[in-house]
Amino acid sequence: MLSKKTKYALHALTHLGQKEERTPVQIQEISEAYGISHKFLENILLELKKAGILGSKKGKGGGYYLIKEPKEISLSKIIRLLDGPIALVPCASLNYYESCVECQDEATCGIHRVMIKVRDEMLKTLDNKNLEDILKE
Amino acid sequence: MLSKKTKYALHALTHLGQKEERTPVQIQEISEAYGISHKFLENILLELKKAGILGSKKGKGGGYYLIKEPKEISLSKIIRLLDGPIALVPCASLNYYESCVECQDEATCGIHRVMIKVRDEMLKTLDNKNLEDILKE
DNA sequence: ATAAAACCTATAAAAAAAGTAGGGTAAGTA
DNA sequence: TACTTACCCTACTTTTTTTATAGGTTTTAT
Known part of the structure; x- marks a missing residue:
């Protein structure tokens, strides 16, 4: 949330x-x-x-x-600014990356691999929604 | 996160x-x-x-x-169980709905409308990923 | 019997989020 | 120039949530 x-x-x-x-x-x-x-x-x-x-x-x-066009103000931008990472785990974050302490090897970690995919899909969603969409109608 | x-x-x-x-x-x-x-x-x-x-x-x-097949254990299920709502705002939650105090009229609220879409897309992502995906390879 | 392990409830500590306080600084108006 | 308005900044307090701990109860295998 x-x-x-x-x-x-x-x-x-x-x-x-x-x-x-x-x-x-x-x-x-x-x-x-x-x-x-x-x-x-x-x-x-x-x-x-x-x-x-x-x-x-x-x-x-x-x-x-x-001072920006509503279309240029994406949800991802606002959320990142005020709430931080979009990714669900630190090791999958683009802008706030941190390795997970409990993780032995990121390269073979299935959670990491899946969470990268999740992040990509969530980003697609959030990059794609902007203030203009909220203002519409 | x-x-x-x-x-x-x-x-x-x-x-x-x-x-x-x-x-x-x-x-x-x-x-x-x-x-x-x-x-x-x-x-x-x-x-x-x-x-x-x-x-x-x-x-x-x-x-x-x-006691369940890994394929049957979706990310959405685990997250809902331990973290609560998938939606980004309470008024857009399917399982944990609450109206937003600062919102005058949900029916005309653009944030509400967009957040419902965001929830749907996020759910699609999280319903679609499961323990089997994590275990793969 | 005894040991091992899950089960249960309540509480405490730590961290994060939300809100408060008070003054400093720049800009506009007369 | 003096006065007002409203942004700007830092620090602090309160509240809520998360994380962790404590101590006992029940069940099962040997």
């Missing part, structure tokens, strides 16, 4: 994507709309900004806005 | 599946082979037994053994 962090990020991105114009939206507007703690959401939006997904404007009338 | 519980379960099932005969294997043999705490593994094997995947024999010479 996704963490609340990632879920909140999806809601925030959806909210920003639904706006006609890409004018800055204040944290408070989003936090109130979904009942998310202001400060918690602040951290999340900041991460999205650092990742180059959102832009921000300071001062009066400031806030956050999308 | 899978919990250690699920990972250990996979190692244990693999271990049992590799045996030529389906004679009882003691917890200790498995826990030592993979460096898993004896007691922790005990709980896991017990769950697998209650789920009808393993059989057991008490007393001297006792232990656990597979």
Whole structure:
């Protein structure tokens, strides 16, 4: 399951994507709309900004806005950013690889082999879904 | 990522599946082979037994053994049993459904709609991989 | 009988996730 | 220039989940 962090990020991105114009939206507007703690959401939006997904404007009338096309914002990207690895085991992760302590030999480990396949299929799914799909209709 | 519980379960099932005969294997043999705490593994094997995947024999010479064909033991089944939902959000879960508190209307929620698709695709992947695949070669 | 091993319930420790606090810094407005 | 607004940053606390432990009970083989 996704963490609340990632879920909140999806809601925030959806909210920003639904706006006609890409004018800055204040944290408070989003936090109130979904009942998310202001400060918690602040951290999340900041991460999205650092990742180059959102832009921000300071001062009066400031806030956050999308700087990427919804189509360019894939689920895999958001999940990786806020939740970490897509793979089910560390030894099958592309971006967060770690060898498994309990595993004697990765080369002959059937779990490893199957989990690589699982990761590839999951990635195909998650790369293929983006913010535009969420906004549709 | 899978919990250690699920990972250990996979190692244990693999271990049992590799045996030529389906004679009882003691917890200790498995826990030592993979460096898993004896007691922790005990709980896991017990769950697998209650789920009808393993059989057991008490007393001297006792232990656990597979009572299902490896082909019948899918990843989805093991993950659901030990880790819970496959879906990424509670409102998209088949077996562990819960409505999302921050969601005003599930019927019009784009996140919900997309996450149902994601779940379906993930399930296809995980239903389709089983212990036999892990044991192969 | 005795030893070996699964079975069961409850609890504790550790780790991760979720949320809070408070101030710093930049930008806009008058 | 002064004031306000809202982003930016760091650290900390609380809560929840995961991981592990403890101690006894029951069953079976020898």
